[in-house]
Amino acid sequence: MRWSAVSLSAPSVTPVILDVTDQESIDKAAKIVSETVDHLDVFVNNAGILDDHDDSILDLSVDRLRRMFEINTIGPLLVTQAFVPLLRKSAAGRIINVSSGAGQLTDMGSAVPAYGISKTALNGVTGKFAASLKSVGIAVNAVDPGWVRTEMGGSEAPRSVEQGADTIVWLATQAPQSTTGLFLRDRKPIPW
Numbered sequence: 006m007r008w009s010a011v012s013l014s015a016p017s018v019t020p021v022i023l024d025v026t027d028q029e030s031i032d033k034a035a036k037i038v039s040e041t042v043d044h045l046d047v048f049v050n051n052a053g054i055l056d057d058h059d060d061s062i063l064d065l066s067v068d069r070l071r072r073m074f075e076i077n078t079i080g081p082l083l084v085t086q087a088f089v090p091l092l093r094k095s096a097a098g099r100i101i102n103v104s105s106g107a108g109q110l111t112d113m114g115s116a117v118p119a120y121g122i123s124k125t126a127l128n129g130v131t132g133k134f135a136a137s138l139k140s141v142g143i144a145v146n147a148v149d150p151g152w153v154r155t156e157m158g159g160s161e162a163p164r165s166v167e168q169g170a171d172t173i174v175w176l177a178t179q180a181p182q183s184t185t186g187l188f189l190r191d192r193k194p195i196p197w
C-alpha cells in the first residue's frame with residue numbers, strides 16, 4: 006500500500022508505507038511525517054478499492070460490504086483524524102477525499118452497491134469533517150474524478166489520469182480557501 010505526503014513549502018517528497026485499515030500503520034505514518042515536516046498543507050485520501058464481485062444489492066455479501074467500508078470509508082476517517090494535528094499547523098489546510106459518482110444519492114444506479122454505499126458514507130465523513138474544521142480554517146471537500154484510466158478504471162475509461170486528477174490538484178493548490186463542505190466534479194459543486 007503506497008501513500009506519500011508533500012508539504013507545498015517543501016522541495017522534497019517523503020514516501021511512507023500506510024495501510025488505511027491498520028491503526029498501528031496509520032499512527033506510525035503520522036509519526037514519521039510529523040518528524041519530517043512541521044505542518045501539512047494538503048491531505049488527499051485517495052486509497053480505495055472496487056470489488057469485481059460487487060454486482061447486486063439483492064445478494065450483496067455483508068463481508069464484502071464491511072471490507073469496502075474498512076478501506077473506502079473508515080480508513081479515510083481514521084487517517085484524517087491522525088493527520089488533523091499537522092494540518093492545524095498550516096495557515097490554510099486542505100483535505101480532499103477522493104469519492105465517486107457511484108455514491109451520489111441523487112443519481113443512485115444499481116451497479117456496484119457496496120462500493121457506492123461506501124462512497125456515499127465517505128461523502129458523509131467529508132461533510133462532518135468540513136463542519137468540524139471550518140472554525141479552524143481547514144477546507145474539506147469530496148471529489149468525483151469521473152471514470153479514469155487507472156488499474157481500477159481500466160483501459161476503456163474515457164478520462165486520462167491528468168483529467169481525473171484535475172479537480173483534486175485544483176482544490177489542493179488554487180481553489181479559494183472558502184471552498185469547503187462540497188462534493189465536486191470538474192471544479193464545480195455537484196449534488197450529494
Ligand SMILES: NC(=O)c1ccc[n+]([C@@H]2O[C@H](COP(=O)([O-])OP(=O)(O)OC[C@H]3O[C@@H](n4cnc5c(N)ncnc54)[C@H](OP(=O)(O)O)[C@@H]3O)[C@@H](O)[C@H]2O)c1
Pocket residue numbers: 006007008023024025026050051052053054076080103104105106149150151152153154155156157158159162
Ligand atoms: N478510476 C476510476 O474510474 C475512479 C472513479 C471514481 C472514483 N475513483 C476513486 O479514485 C481513487 C483512486 O482510485 P484509482 O482509480 O487510482 O484506483 P487503483 O488504480 O485501484 O488504485 C487504488 C490505490 O489504493 C491503494 N489502496 C488500496 N487499499 C489500500 C489500503 N488498505 N491502504 C492504503 N492504500 C490502499 C492501492 O494501493 P496498492 O496498489 O498498494 O494496493 C492503490 O494505490 C479511489 O478512491 C477510487 O474509488 C476512481
